[in-house]
Amino acid sequence: MKYVDEFRNPRLVRAIACRLENAALNPVAIMEVCGTHTMSIFRHGLRELIPRQISLVSGPGCPVCVTPAGLIDACAEIAAVPGVIIASFGDMIRVPGAGTSLENARAAGADVRMVLSAVSALDIARQNPDRQVVFISVGFETTTPGTAAAVMQAHAENISNFSIVPCNRTMPAPLRLLMEEPGSAIQGLLCPGHVSVITGSSAFEFLPSEYGIACAIAGFEPADIMQGILSIVEQVENGNPHVENCYGRAVNPGGNPRARALAEEVFRPCDAWWRGLGLIKESGLALRRRYRSFDALQRFGIEPAPGNEPPGCLCGKILRGAATPVECPLFEKKCVPSSPVGPCMVSAEGTCAAWYRYGIGHNRIHQTDD
Amino acid sequence: MCLAIPVKVIETRGGTDALLDPPVAIVDAEGIRQEVRLDLVDRMPEPGDWLIVHAGFAINCLDPEEARKNLELMNEMAGQVGKAADIS
Numbered sequence A: 001m002k003y004v005d006e007f008r009n010p011r012l013v014r015a016i017a018c019r020l021e022n023a024a025l026n027p028v029a030i031m032e033v034c035g036t037h038t039m040s041i042f043r044h045g046l047r048e049l050i051p052r053q054i055s056l057v058s059g060p061g062c063p064v065c066v067t068p069a070g071l072i073d074a075c076a077e078i079a080a081v082p083g084v085i086i087a088s089f090g091d092m093i094r095v096p097g098a099g100t101s102l103e104n105a106r107a108a109g110a111d112v113r114m115v116l117s118a119v120s121a122l123d124i125a126r127q128n129p130d131r132q133v134v135f136i137s138v139g140f141e142t143t144t145p146g147t148a149a150a151v152m153q154a155h156a157e158n159i160s161n162f163s164i165v166p167c168n169r170t171m172p173a174p175l176r177l178l179m180e181e182p183g184s185a186i187q188g189l190l191c192p193g194h195v196s197v198i199t200g201s202s203a204f205e206f207l208p209s210e211y212g213i214a215c216a217i218a219g220f221e222p223a224d225i226m227q228g229i230l231s232i233v234e235q236v237e238n239g240n241p242h243v244e245n246c247y248g249r250a251v252n253p254g255g256n257p258r259a260r261a262l263a264e265e266v267f268r269p270c271d272a273w274w275r276g277l278g279l280i281k282e283s284g285l286a287l288r289r290r291y292r293s294f295d296a297l298q299r300f301g302i303e304p305a306p307g308n309e310p311p312g313c314l315c316g317k318i319l320r321g322a323a324t325p326v327e328c329p330l331f332e333k334k335c336v337p338s339s340p341v342g343p344c345m346v347s348a349e350g351t352c353a354a355w356y357r358y359g360i361g362h363n364r365i366h367q368t369d370d
Numbered sequence B: 001m002c003l004a005i006p007v008k009v010i011e012t013r014g015g016t017d018a019l020l021d022p023p024v025a026i027v028d029a030e031g032i033r034q035e036v037r038l039d040l041v042d043r044m045p046e047p048g049d050w051l052i053v054h055a056g057f058a059i060n061c062l063d064p065e066e067a068r069k070n071l072e073l074m075n076e077m078a079g080q081v082g083k084a085a086d087i088s
């Protein structure tokens, strides 16, 4: 397939790996922020190609995983209201809150449907004028503009049976928090490719300039990821941290201003809770006054509780890159994809799910650790 | 929800009104036809163009010239290593 096969060419990937082997003189700790990168690294077996002195940790880049438990309980509470249809991205349905999940609500009779886009949720509202349709709006910069477009459309068409639970988060804020964490060992950041399509590279400039972190924006094919890692290692070795755009075919330096304008029309920044990270200033999005009537939490008068994480679950640490799944006593035992304890085991982009799916069990980790 | 692979435009429709008749593209995503919204891209793509799609919306048109440069740079790296490996 065009624009895919070229960047999967095994000869090319191996050659970049070979250059990486030569470049990596010292240990380098790199965080891959985006869950799609995590999955791609496993799927293509890139961990085997990356020199041992480079450690990769996953970050808070799975929008489903960072949604606080209290907000999930609130969604389940709305789902239980008679006549409501919940429209949600698939992963969100199975994520456990503090007390329940959308899946449990469905088992108890709620109408919970999976959609791939906010636009499909709006379609459901058009088709069911006598039912309230609530879209669970998770996502980072990449997802928010499309949701904004759907809300604007609902507003223009006066669709009064459509609303959203705004769970959207913005990416750079938690990265600052992680870099400021005492003892943070992270030297490089593989920046999320598709968030960057929207924000442009400038959103990450503060990382090298304020924290000396080497950054590379990378695509999702094996050669893209290997090149991104190589760029970070070279930046660290040369003492020249900056933001390198290794994904020029999709990311313009200025990002996508049109998409940002749509998001800004509908949403304003607000302080928000993240699972594992706590309350982060201006890291969430609330509906602006003009669109506030589309806020499902207000419509149904529900106030999310600052819910606790499931007992024993290490997701909080995992989302901060401070632990790996095998350090969690529940991993592969009580917590498996078919009955997940925490969100990281649910989402296709979740770190625990990736480790489980690709069988990165204890042996492999002991190899890396010694 | 994040489609990491680009999709190819087959045809485009709509676009007479940004809100009431938003522009859409019919795309081929690994053999499956899908409709994606074009609200977020700054130009109407042509059939045969490639799009990056996320949650039902195209977020950018892929730039073929930049894709060529991407690959050239990678091949350059690979080439250098190849030579070094030949010598040793």
Ligand code: SF4
Binding pocket: A312, A313, A314, A315, A318, A325, A328, A329, A330, A331, A332, A335, A336, A340, A341, A342, A343, A344, A345, A346, A352
């Ligand atoms: S293995 Fe399960 S319980 Fe443990 S951190 Fe991951 S999601 Fe949480």
